[in-house]
Amino acid sequence: MPLETLSTVMGQTYHHGALREAMIAAAETILERDGIAALTLRAAAREAGVSHGAPAHHFGNLSGLLSELAASGFLRLRQHLLDAVNNAEPSQHMTGLSRGYVAFARSAPGLFRLMFRSEQLDWSNQALSAAGGGAFAMLLPEASAAEAGTMPLTLPLLGSAMAHWSMVHGLSTLLIDGRLDAVAKELSPGIGVEALVEEILRSGVPQSR
Structure with missing residues (x-):
């Protein structure tokens, strides 16, 4: 058969x-x-x-398998972002996105790392390029309009999205690599990594929209 x-x-x-x-x-x-x-x-x-x-x-080949796996990861990341935004107050839109991004990274650290190992992925893979683009579009300050194609992707809009992505991706990487644990130990007893993460999100995420 x-x-x-x-x-x-x-x-x-x-x-x-x-x-x-x-x-x-x-x-x-x-x-x-x-x-x-x-x-x-x-x-x-x-x-x-x-x-x-x-x-x-x-x-x-292996790159094909890894690319399809990464594509499934980007679809899940986008869903995490959507769920986080839906559970956030409108004024907390960007912080909601950040929480969703961090939550995804922590839920599947190996997959998260793979998704950004471009040397092992084939970005000509249609499923991967579409899923990656859909997840990134969620990080735009006006994601719904941009996704619908009603808002031009201007330099300020892209710059804002890249700044947000850089911050939240760096935070996620530090978390899953365990780099924040040593920093958190310097805080007062009872204040750990979770409190530090929340403070970073409050301090580093602009509340546009």
Whole structure:
């Protein structure tokens, strides 16, 4: 039976689309558990319980698999941003975006790092470029208008978005790398990393919109 029609391995039955999703999920499991160095096509196939040829059939090579995994990460990041904004007061729009960004990074640190390792990703991949662009558009001060195509992407608008992204991405990276832990120890007893993060967000995020 052709792989693209059906694959039954280890007692599980995968249709074509489900098999692809299973391999992406397996790749993320390896990434978070063992790190990027352990993530190979064979390892992903083994983790998903499918034949060694399955990843190459669906993704071509390791860059193809990593690019699709990163695309799924950008879709999830965008959803985190949307959820955070929906739960924030209008005056706290930008802080809400920042909280969503930080929450995503902390929820999947391995995936977060992969999403910005451009040397391992194929940005000509349509799914990756679309998902990455959609997530970045959420960081624009007027995200809804920009996404709808009703607002030109001016230099001030792009500069504001890049400044916000630089701050929140740097904060997220410091957090998942454990760099804020030592700093937080210098604070008074009972005041830890979470309080420091909130203070950074209050101090560093402009409240436009």
